[in-house]
Amino acid sequence: MSRGKKLDLNIGADFGSDWQEVKIAPKKTKTEVTEPSKHQLHFQKEKRRGKVVTLVGPLHISKDDAKALLKKLKKKLGTGGNIKEEFMEFQGDIQPRLRELFIAEGYRFKR
Numbered sequence: 007m008s009r010g011k012k013l014d015l016n017i018g019a020d021f022g023s024d025w026q027e028v029k030i031a032p033k034k035t036k037t038e039v040t041e042p043s044k045h046q047l048h049f050q051k052e053k054r055r056g057k058v059v060t061l062v063g064p065l066h067i068s069k070d071d072a073k074a075l076l077k078k079l080k081k082k083l084g085t086g087g088n089i090k091e092e093f094m095e096f097q098g099d100i101q102p103r104l105r106e107l108f109i110a111e112g113y114r115f116k117r
Contacts (some may be wrong), residue, residue: 040066042112049101049115050093060100062108065095079107
C-alpha cells in the first residue's frame with residue numbers, strides 16, 4: 007500500500023431513528039461548606055516520579071479558604087503543595103507535622 011493514499015471504507019452500519027444517545031450523569035460531589043470541626047480528614051501517601059506525596063482530605067471549604075489555608079501550611083512546613091479537587095497535596099512524608107497543624111486549625115481526623 008502506498009503512503010498518502012486514503013482508504014475508502016464503508017462498513018455499512020445503519021443507525022436508524024430507534025437509536026438514542028446515552029447520557030451519563032455527572033458525578034455528584036458534596037459542595038456543602040462546613041466548619042473545620044465537622045471535617046473528617048484522612049491521610050494518603052502516594053509515590054509520584056519516585057518522590058513521596060502526602061494527601062490530606064476531603065476538605066469541604068470554599069476555594070478561597072482552601073487556598074489561604076494551603077498557603078499558611080506551606081509556609082509553616084517549608085514544602086510545596088497544591089490543591090486538587092477536595093484534597094491538598096504536600097511534597098514529602100510529613101504526616102506528623104501536618105496532623106499537628108491541622109488540629110491547631112480546628113480540623114479532626116479519622117482514626
